[in-house]
Amino acid sequence: MNIQAKQIPLSDFTGDYRTVHIGRSQLVHADAFEWLSQLPPESVDGMVFDPPYGVKEYELDQIEMMLSGGPGIWRLPPSFDGSQRAPLPRFTALNPEERTTLHRFFRDFAVAALPALKPGAHIFMASNSFLSQLVFSAMIDGGFEFRTEIIRLVQTLRGGDRPKLGEEEYPDVCSLPRGGYEPWGLFRKPMPPKMTVRECLRIYGTGGLRRRSDGNPFCDVIDSERTPKREKEIAPHPSLKPQSLLRQLVRAVLPLGKGVVVDPFMGSGSTVAAAEAVGYKCVGVERYDDYFEMATKAVPRLITVKAAAKSSHVVSVEQAAFCV
Template identity: 50%
Template structure:
């Protein structure tokens, strides 16, 4: 109970009502009565929690620090401005907690899934080129390919942690979005259901899924250490697509009313006679683009331009990518 309440309030810097806390705790624990949540908050209002208003609680800063949920004081955020773009160095959860409500018109992002593969133990195995989560793909046409993490090895506990991360992120994101704001999140076929469920529980509406048709090097492999014995078997299908989950903050009234007031609520059409479609043909990121930005999961600009353009139905507003690093 304690850890669940602390986890919920750590993602709500403005505080939350007992009803909100109870609903979130019940999602985390499966079962929890409103009376038990209310009693725990009251009994610990002097140590763990701070009652800011009638029935509204926040987590005390000392408690957040003790649980490792609040970072130590950091120097002022560094930012870089280029044209109409602003890049900010900082923690996205902390930054979201400091933003004004209804200030972001769309989110387009490729979030981290590094629960296991970036731990010190797995990084050591990666550098040795043997064992662990990372798969070292064979060279193709003489070109050395980048290592790929195997998401199939994630344990139930890892998946629960992933769900909690996106649940907390969705809750932190919701207040700063304007009604009708689109949220487009890159994922993969093995984990998209976890991310989608968490964002729906956070209060966002699922609006579909955008399919990026692209040949990848994931899947299609023969059984490990038994390639010759089972040469006609693939453990998994070769992945030929990438899911981009589409969500939206609930609109106010009708779509036309929301468009007039907030400039959001739909997707920008490709042309007068052509709507935006949920399947986009793409290709792997070109080497010239990787030379500019050698990120391990870099997406091609030709694809990203289509997604970003569609996210603002009237071509107006602020687009946020909280995981640019």
């Protein structure tokens, strides 16, 4: 495990930005694109993040329609276990221009992130079934290798609706299947030509994924849960992912268990908390004041959350041997 690449001190990740230190990690108040442009080349060992998809659904006119119960891209999901649900955006309502804007955003992000990552470094990026094909292709256009999808098995409450304004006329029809999974894209910065994974591990400490603590491979299907209420109370972010999921992803992204994980769209800091919980260094970057302040308070509490991974649902003896 002799890593020849120089490990960059965390102080090189802060620049002149406001920074809060928590454990081994740092929270940086900055715009992700600007921050990435100032990093030392080949300084980041991996990334885990849930990027912004708010191309349209958070515009003022759309929020006003959502609050008033009017039309637009927002919908009320079906009730579940008797509790009231918040409105969700209709990603399928994006027009061609908005989809082009979304593609450009992720292509530009890929171009900005590539120089900062070490060769062979991996990225885990959250998405959804409506947009994954668009944003994943944008990351490829920006220079990343697409490795696979990580399927998070979770009841998403997306889809399953009867046709809008036709609920009574077509009671036996649903416009989309009810969502039962969340796709995460797994990408890798290309290794130098003809370099093997073994050589990349030796030189950069990257190139592969860390196996599970029981010695079995990291699997591409993760039986998950919706974010527990106790975690939402700590960090009331609209797209908060559970610690039980994030700790598995964060652990896997550093194949040798060494280096720095980055979340360029930190939000409430859940990725930083997951990294701290598994003993990694992490840098979380957030541009919005409210979310940055939320993270400074939420991360120390999320670190202490007891979050055991669920047992995987398997369909064969072979899968059971590797994924349970």
